[in-house]
Amino acid sequence: MKKPKSEKKKPEFVLYNFIKGKLRAAYKKLPAFSEALTRAKSDYYVTAKNGNQMRRVHYKCAGCGRFFKGGSKKEPVIDPVTGEQMVGTKGRGKGKPLFKRIKSEIAVDHIEPIINPETGFIDYNDMISRMFCGVEGLQVLCNYAGERDGRKSCHAIKTKEERAVLAQTNKRLKAEGKSVTTKDR
Numbered sequence: 451m452k453k454p455k456s457e458k459k460k461p462e463f464v465l466y467n468f469i470k471g472k473l474r475a476a477y478k479k480l481p482a483f484s485e486a487l488t489r490a491k492s493d494y495y496v497t498a499k500n501g502n503q504m505r506r507v508h509y510k511c512a513g514c515g516r517f518f519k520g521g522s523k524k525e526p527v528i529d530p531v532t533g534e535q536m537v538g539t540k541g542r543g544k545g546k547p548l549f550k551r552i553k554s555e556i557a558v559d560h561i562e563p564i565i566n567p568e569t570g571f572i573d574y575n576d577m578i579s580r581m582f583c584g585v586e587g588l589q590v591l592c593n594y595a596g597e598r599d600g601r602k603s604c605h606a607i608k609t610k611e612e613r614a615v616l617a618q619t620n621k622r623l624k625a626e627g628k629s630v631t632t633k634d635r
């Protein structure tokens with residue numbers, strides 16, 4: 451049985467996570483962020499069933515060199531029979547044109563991770579200067595769930611490795627009596 455909302459446990463508020471999330475959102479508005487995407491972008495046209503030319507934008511992964519769909523954009527839902535855009539049939543979307551969300555398959559990645567896995571978290575100044583790097587510090591990596599062509603996404607592989615090193619670093623820091631918990635930051 452579904453629990454009523456009031457009984458659901460709220461995740462604990464951690465200021466560090468909150469600040470990091472806000473900084474991350476701000477960083478996505480940086481010119482360097484969109485420039486990194488532009489540099490990895492390539493577009494081409496495909497012919498739709500109705501003969502229209504449709505623009506497709508793909509991004510080249512800096513890791514594996516494969517091409518991936520970018521941006522969590524909306525795309526019209528096309529009726530396979532008529533070739534026309536479909537409309538909603540129920541609720542608030544009734545009669546309105548239907549769109550589907552195209553899930554982004556790429557990530558703009560910091561070549562040097564925001565938290566240096568070798569040193570662990572130092573302070574907010576360090577984190578900010580690493581996060582707000584120039585376009586040279588960024589790369590576009592494929593980022594998808596599961597496996598494709600028999601391999602995980604480059605972003606998944608990279609972050610897994612970084613986390614493993616950071617876990618070792620934090621273990622060492624802890625053994626030295628230093629606090630590594632995000633709540634103490």
Ligand SMILES: [Zn+2]
Binds near residue numbers: 515516603604
């Ligand atoms: Zn890749």
